[in-house]
Amino acid sequence: MNKSTDFxxxxxxxxxGILVMFANSLQKTVRALWPMLLLWLVKFDSLNKLxxxxxxxxxxxxxGVISYLQYLFxxxxxxxxxxxxxxxxxxxxxxxxxxxxxxxxxxxxNQSLIQRLVGVHKLEIDTAGSDKKEASISAIxxxxxxxxxxxxxxxxxxxxxVDSEKVAIEESPTSFIKIGILxxxxxxxxxxxxxxxxxxxxxxxxxxxNLQQLNTDVINEDEVTNYLDxxxxxxxxxxxxxxxxxxxxxxxxxxxxxxxxxxxxQKSKQAIVLSYGLLSTKNTLxxxxxxxxxxxxxxxxxxxLDVTTIGVHQASSDVxxxxxxxxxxxxxxxxxxxxxxxxxLLNQLPEKGKKYLPNWRKFAVNTFFLLVVPVLISIVxxxxxxxxxxxxxxxxxxxxxxxxxxxxxxxxKNYKLFVSNDFIIKQNGAWDIDTIIIEPYKIQAIETQQFFxxxxxxxxxxxxxxxxxxxxxxxxxxxxxxxxxxxxLYQVETSDKNWM
Amino acid sequence: xxxxxxxxxxxxxxxxxxxVQLKGLHPKYINVLLFNFLLLFILIIGGFSxxxxxxxxxxxxxxxxxxxxxxxxxxxxxxxxxxxxxxxxGYAFRExxxxxxxxxxxxxxxxxxFNRVQHVALHQGFISRKLGLASIELFTAGGxxxxxxxPGLLLADAQIIKNLVSQKINPPKKEEVIEPFSNExxxxxxxx
Numbered sequence: 001m002n003k004s005t006d007f008x009x010x011x012x013x014x015x016x017g018i019l020v021m022f023a024n025s026l027q028k029t030v031r032a033l034w035p036m037l038l039l040w041l042v043k044f045d046s047l048n049k050l051x052x053x054x055x056x057x058x059x060x061x062x063x064g065v066i067s068y069l070q071y072l073f074x075x076x077x078x079x080x081x082x083x084x085x086x087x088x089x090x091x092x093x094x095x096x097x098x099x100x101x102x103x104x105x106x107x108x109x110n111q112s113l114i115q116r117l118v119g120v121h122k123l124e125i126d127t128a129g130s131d132k133k134e135a136s137i138s139a140i141x142x143x144x145x146x147x148x149x150x151x152x153x154x155x156x157x158x159x160x161x162v163d164s165e166k167v168a169i170e171e172s173p174t175s176f177i178k179i180g181i182l183x184x185x186x187x188x189x190x191x192x193x194x195x196x197x198x199x200x201x202x203x204x205x206x207x208x209x210n211l212q213q214l215n216t217d218v219i220n221e222d223e224v225t226n227y228l229d230x231x232x233x234x235x236x237x238x239x240x241x242x243x244x245x246x247x248x249x250x251x252x253x254x255x256x257x258x259x260x261x262x263x264x265x266q267k268s269k270q271a272i273v274l275s276y277g278l279l280s281t282k283n284t285l286x287x288x289x290x291x292x293x294x295x296x297x298x299x300x301x302x303x304x305l306d307v308t309t310i311g312v313h314q315a316s317s318d319v320x321x322x323x324x325x326x327x328x329x330x331x332x333x334x335x336x337x338x339x340x341x342x343x344x345l346l347n348q349l350p351e352k353g354k355k356y357l358p359n360w361r362k363f364a365v366n367t368f369f370l371l372v373v374p375v376l377i378s379i380v381x382x383x384x385x386x387x388x389x390x391x392x393x394x395x396x397x398x399x400x401x402x403x404x405x406x407x408x409x410x411x412x413k414n415y416k417l418f419v420s421n422d423f424i425i426k427q428n429g430a431w432d433i434d435t436i437i438i439e440p441y442k443i444q445a446i447e448t449q450q451f452f453x454x455x456x457x458x459x460x461x462x463x464x465x466x467x468x469x470x471x472x473x474x475x476x477x478x479x480x481x482x483x484x485x486x487x488x489l490y491q492v493e494t495s496d497k498n499w500m
Numbered sequence: 501x502x503x504x505x506x507x508x509x510x511x512x513x514x515x516x517x518x519x520v521q522l523k524g525l526h527p528k529y530i531n532v533l534l535f536n537f538l539l540l541f542i543l544i545i546g547g548f549s550x551x552x553x554x555x556x557x558x559x560x561x562x563x564x565x566x567x568x569x570x571x572x573x574x575x576x577x578x579x580x581x582x583x584x585x586x587x588x589x590g591y592a593f594r595e596x597x598x599x600x601x602x603x604x605x606x607x608x609x610x611x612x613x614f615n616r617v618q619h620v621a622l623h624q625g626f627i628s629r630k631l632g633l634a635s636i637e638l639f640t641a642g643g644x645x646x647x648x649x650x651p652g653l654l655l656a657d658a659q660i661i662k663n664l665v666s667q668k669i670n671p672p673k674k675e676e677v678i679e680p681f682s683n684e685x686x687x688x689x690x691x692x
Contacts (some may be wrong), residue, residue, distance in 0.1 A: 315641060444642030445612045452605055465646030485611065486514045492613045493596040499616070500641070 007151060010075035010088065016118040017139025022067040023114040024138070029063060035210055066091070076137055078151065085125065085152060087135050097135050099125060105290065105314075107149040109142075112280040121145045125152065153271075153285070176272075177340060179263035183307050183332030188256035189249060190301040191309065191432070196251045197244070260331045265341065272344060274328060284328055288345050290314045290500055292442050292468025295327075296338065296435040307332045310341055313468030315500045342437075346423075350437050353420025356484075359459050362475035363412040371404045407431075417473045419484060424464065426471050440488050441495040442466050448481055464488070467500065517599055517611055522590030528631045529652025530586050534579065535627050541575050591650045593661065598638060600650050610648050614668035616640050622662050624655070634658035638665065 030037065040052065074089045078101075085104070087097040106126035115122055120139040140148070261278035272286040295311040302308060310330040330341060342349055375397055382393055411430035418425040426436045443464050450460035460478030462485060464471045473481075548567060551558060559567070585604040592599045597613040621637045628634060635651040636658050653661065 444616045444640040445610060445646035445648070447608060447610045447646075449603075449606055449608045452607065465640070465642030467641040467643075470642070470645060482516070482518050483511055486516055487509075487511050489517065489597060489611060489613060490509070490514050493615065 007076075007078040007148060008080055010077040010086075012075055013071060013137060013139040014120050014141050014144070015071075016120055018067050018071045019118050020114055020120060020139045021070050022064055025063045025067055026060070029059065038210060074137075085135070087137070099135060101152060104152050106285050106287070107152050108285060109145050109149060109283040110281065111277075111283075115139065116279075116281070123148060176267055176344070177265040177333065177337050179260065179330075179332050179337075181257070181261075183334070184256050184260055184263075185253065186302070186305045186307045187260075187309065187332040188253035190299060190305065190307070191297075192252055192255070193248055196248045196255065200244070200247055200251060256331060260329075263331065265330070265344075267344065274330070286312065286314070286328060288347075289498065291345050292438065292466040292499075293471070294342070294345060294437040296437070297429075297432050298435075299432045306334045308335070308338050309333075310338060312345065315467035346437075346439070348422070350423040350425060351420050352418040352425055353423065354418065356417040356419065356473070356476055356480060358412065358415050358473075358475045359457070359477065361457070361459060362415065363408065365475070366408045366412065367405070370408055371401060374404075375401070417476070419487075424471070424488075426473055436471055438464065438466055438471060440491040441497050442468075442499045443488055443492050444499075446485050446488060448478075448485055450478055454478070515594070517594075517597075517609070520592045520594065520599055522592050522599065522601055525586065525589050525591075525650075525652030526633060526654055529628075529633055530583065531631060532625070532627045532633065532652070533582050533586065537575065537578055537582065540578075541571075544571055544575075589652070593664070598648065598650075598665075600648055610646075612638050612640060612646070612648050614665060616642075617665060617669050619669070620662050620665045622658055623649075636661050636665075 069091045070089070073091055073094075074087070076085070076087045078084070079086050079098070082098075083101045085099045085101060087095075089095050089097075104125055106124075108124040108126070110122045110124065111120075112122065115138075118139070119141075121142050122136060122138050123140050123145045124136040137145075258278050260276045263276040264274070266273045266275075272288065273283065274286060275281060275283045291312055292315050293313040295313070296308055297311065298308040310333065312328045312330070314328070333341065339349055378393070378397065382388065382390075388396070407430045411428065414427055414429055414433050416427045418427070422439060424438050424440060428434055428436075443466055445465040447463040447465070448460060449463070454460055454475075458478045459475055460481050461472065461474035461476070462481045463473075548571070552564065581604065585602070588604050588607070589600075589602045591601070596615070597611050599609060599611050601607065601609045618639045618641055621639070622634055623637060624634045632655050633651075634653055634655045635649055636653060637647060637649040640646050640648075
């Protein structure tokens with residue numbers, strides 16, 4: 001065994017790692033100070049050049065020294081005796097992170113743009129413990145990272161009893177699915193409108209705010225308003241909406257392609273490896289045993305274009321974390337690819353089984369809260385404050401009413417629960433239709449709930465908690481809910497399958 | 501080979517959680533709840549009396565009386581509500597799971613199978629300690645939303661329950677040790 005693969009001795013990261021740390025610290029500093037930097041740039045002429053460049057150079061040197069020290073004091077090794085992975089770091093505040101090998105859940109190898117330029121990788125370790133000391137090594141060569149990953153994973157899996165597959169499947173990972181640029185384009189054009197809208201909105205508001213603080217007139221507001229005023233009302237409205245739609249589409253497209261470029265799913269040994277990304281490559285390991293919840297999302301356009309997004313939730317001890325970090329997304333797969341992935345994760349295709357529908361009261365309640373109440377509020381407000389004339393109010397309200405009633409109707413129509421022996425499938429959503437799949441033996445707790453006024457009508461709700469998030473099904477036949485609960489309890493309590 | 505049977509499951513024949521006789525919380529527990537309201541009551545009354553003392557003319561005298569009546573009605577309502585909802589709370593331990601039911605307006609029944617419990621905790625607050633009460637909390641991997649706390653148990657009962665659940669979670673190790681061994685020998689046999 002040569003020196004580079006011996007992990008029993010504490011070792012440093014690879015030398016170019018200093019550059020990575022330097023760049024990271026620099027980025028953080030710039031991010032923290034960017035309003036100030038912007039201010040300086042605008043007032044560049046009136047500044048003392050010596051002070052300006054002097055302070056910049058000073059900051060850069062300080063960051064450089066800190067990065068070097070960080071590099072110097074960062075070591076990692078595997079403690080074979082105690083079966084622990086140990087990271088020591090910190091210049092002044094010493095930190096020692098130890099992770100028991102069998103608690104390691106995931107080892108990811110990622111690469112950001114800087115790391116790609118320098119030629120190093122980042123290794124991240126995910127644990128199952130509730131304590132949040134996740135470890136990461138930010139600069140390590142690819143070969144070393146791969147070996148270390150193997151060591152960590154192999155150690156961690158010695159305890160579990162899933163060795164049978166390991167023997168059966170040979171070493172080299174076989175490529176399964178590759179998601180092409182065309183699918184990404186399709187997904188980019190058809191999803192995440194609201195997210196991108198929020199991004200653009202935040203982006204513009206921060207820029208405008210900062211510009212206002214600087215008291216500059218880069219954008220002459222009057223000019224823009226005048227220009228829009230000169231056009232007929234409808235046209236100016238259309239222009240603004242059109243610009244927004246185009247912007248959203250472009251942002252969406254770029255985000256999707258940047259994030260998911262060259263998305264590849266490979267199967268190696270017992271785990272599934274996902275790798276993707278244009279500027280920064282991500283490499284994620286997915287263990288089918290740890291999958292708790294699968295969410296398939298598709299809207300009308302995507303159905304026509306034959307693309308879906310699959311979200312996979314893995315077991316996590318932290319509920320807040322479940323939403324963002326532990327969901328792994330597979331964007332833009334076709335129906336056949338979706339089936340392959342589901343087969344990979346569940347060993348069979350989920351069958352829908354018996355169908356359960358919500359009570360009509362769900363529609364009534366939603367209509368009341370989402371349509372009647374807002375309309376009543378708008379009446380009161382308009383009565384007091386006279387925002388618009390009543391004719392206009394009728395026009396706007398009828399637009400809103402049609403829009404709302406269509407959405408409420410579709411979300412009611414799509415709200416279904418399917419229960420079969422091996423699967424619980426919930427479907428919901430008005431435009432983006434989510435299909436959530438869980439396996440009954442992965443349920444952690446069941447909660448049934450009923451309001452006292454729902455008793456005569458025999459209506460109630462049920463909530464299933466898994467380690468990867470909860471599934472709710474509300475306002476449905478309560479007797480059937482109780483029956484199902486008994487059935488699921490029976491399944492959980494008699495199953496000897498490991499839920500993780 | 502073990503004796504193997506695979507009879508169809510009659511869903512109606514399964515044990516019904518809704519028919520289990522639930523045990524109410526210990527009557528003393530209501531004192532704990534009422535004490536909490538007493539604190540709230542003192543706080544509200546204290547706040548308004550200082551306001552009354554220093555700035556009497558903040559409200560007219562009729563408003564002051566209305567405020568007083570409002571507070572009293574609010575507190576009385578809370579106490580009645582607490583009593584009623586106290587009667588609604590109940591728990592049961594079955595062979596394989598725990599049931600806890602609560603709620604006056606919204607009736608919630610939470611069920612946690614023992615083979616999904618991660619660990620058990622026994623809590624005792626200040627007043628509970630004085631009254632000899634304790635609460636049991638069951639933690640699962642489903643996050644805080646699926647954890648279950650059963651309050652108002654006698655300390656002795658709570659300890660028995662805690663031991664019971666701990667035993668259910670970690671059954672005597674013997675069987676577990678044997679299994680991987682037998683599994684391995686099976687594997688190697690297959691390889692050869």
